Amino acid sequence: MSDIRIQREDFDPGAEIAALNTMAGDVGAIASFIGLVRADGRMEAMTLDHYPGFAEREISAHVAEARSRWPLLGVRVVHRVGRLTPGERIVFVGVASSHRQAAFAAAEFLMDYLKTRAPFWKLEEREGGATWVEARESDDESVRRWR
Amino acid sequence: MKLLYFAWVRQKIGLSEEQVSVPSDVTTVATLMEFLSRRGPGYEAAFRNPALLRCAVNQEHAKFDARVRPDDEVAFFPPVTGG
Numbered sequence: 001m002s003d004i005r006i007q008r009e010d011f012d013p014g015a016e017i018a019a020l021n022t023m024a025g026d027v028g029a030i031a032s033f034i035g036l037v038r039a040d041g042r043m044e045a046m047t048l049d050h051y052p053g054f055a056e057r058e059i060s061a062h063v064a065e066a067r068s069r070w071p072l073l074g075v076r077v078v079h080r081v082g083r084l085t086p087g088e089r090i091v092f093v094g095v096a097s098s099h100r101q102a103a104f105a106a107a108e109f110l111m112d113y114l115k116t117r118a119p120f121w122k123l124e125e126r127e128g129g130a131t132w133v134e135a136r137e138s139d140d141e142s143v144r145r146w147r
Numbered sequence: 148m149k150l151l152y153f154a155w156v157r158q159k160i161g162l163s164e165e166q167v168s169v170p171s172d173v174t175t176v177a178t179l180m181e182f183l184s185r186r187g188p189g190y191e192a193a194f195r196n197p198a199l200l201r202c203a204v205n206q207e208h209a210k211f212d213a214r215v216r217p218d219d220e221v222a223f224f225p226p227v228t229g230g
Contacts (some may be wrong), residue, residue: 034228048229049153049154050153050229051151051203051206051222051224052154053206054203054206054222057206058208079229086201090230091229091230111230113225114229115228115229115230116227116228116229117208117227118227118228118229119153119203119222119224119229120227120228120229120230121153121154121224121227121228121229122228122229123154132154132155132225132228132229134225134226134228135225135226135227137229138191
């Protein structure tokens with residue numbers, strides 16, 4: 001089973017992990033990733049913009065691909081949008097499987113694809129004004145290794 | 148054609164979406180971009196450097212040589228930065 005949500009409100013990582021545990025099958029491993037807003041360079045806040053509809057489709061497509069590559073028992077993805085301040089949670093990816101290798105690999109695969117393919121954009125607010133975050137070449141390199 | 152703009156593309160153009168009747172010689176994303184860049188200074192600024200832009204046709208990532216049709220949904224945006 002997969003659960004994909006895009007929402008403004010915060011999420012409870014404990015509740016997400018607990019839900020993976022009860023999703024289906026003989027779960028032996030759960031790997032999770034939580035992305036947080038960093039304060040680097042005295043950033044005051046960031047606003048996440050997204051393309052509704054396409055964002056859900058793109059995440060669903062990569063969850064389906066992860067499920068075809070590894071024997072997964074459950075996947076949960078939560079991505080927040082709207083204005084977030086340093087320390088706040090942005091994204092959750094959780095994967096349940098029978099064994100840890102599949103869980104670790106699938107969580108990393110999903111994060112690499114989320115960063116480079118899912119239609120979200122970050123606007124950073126600093127003292128001098130607001131600027132759109134530029135994509136990083138290193139993120140493109142991260143995704144290439146899965147091809 | 149339904150057009151959507153995100154992030155700084157939306158800011159330069161000043162719209163998040165619009166419905167546009169495109170001429171019949173607009174058959175690809177590239178020719179659509181040329182057509183749109185002539186619609187005003189905001190559009191011209193948004194489409195000045197295509198290397199900075201990405202696009203989606205009917206909610207699928209697409210290249211600039213992809214075909215577009217009058218009832219398509221086409222979106223323009225910078226490279227994504229989520230996660």
